[in-house]
Amino acid sequence: MTDAPEPKPAKPKAPEQVYILVVEVGRVAGDGLPEGATGAALMCYASGRTERNAVDETVRVLKEAGLSPLEVESYGTRDAPDGFVPGPDDLDLMDRALAENAVIVAQVTTFTE
Numbered sequence: 001m002t003d004a005p006e007p008k009p010a011k012p013k014a015p016e017q018v019y020i021l022v023v024e025v026g027r028v029a030g031d032g033l034p035e036g037a038t039g040a041a042l043m044c045y046a047s048g049r050t051e052r053n054a055v056d057e058t059v060r061v062l063k064e065a066g067l068s069p070l071e072v073e074s075y076g077t078r079d080a081p082d083g084f085v086p087g088p089d090d091l092d093l094m095d096r097a098l099a100e101n102a103v104i105v106a107q108v109t110t111f112t113e
Helices: 050-062 090-099
Strands: 017-026 037-048 068-077 103-112
Touching: 017 050, 017 090, 037 050, 037 090, 050 068, 050 103, 090 103
Parallel strands: none
Antiparallel strands: 017 037, 017 068, 037 103
């Protein structure tokens, strides 16, 4: 009888975090942006195990919503924001994003020419 190799211990998964993202979107038909807007910037709070995961999920959700994401900029996590000081309302939305494993659009700023 041979000794079977011991199974490797499972790698612990990284905990979910909330990432602060700003997504620039362009115009597409039916996007819901106001007439005359050339695009918009969306402040989003997205849960994810990694920044890449949060960005990918945010882009997927925005595309499903009929928007056209062009660029995503990350401002770090809730626990280590980069140049952003979240207020009480922001913290509530971040808690919700984490609890619901969701992407929350907290603010929309439209661009015009």
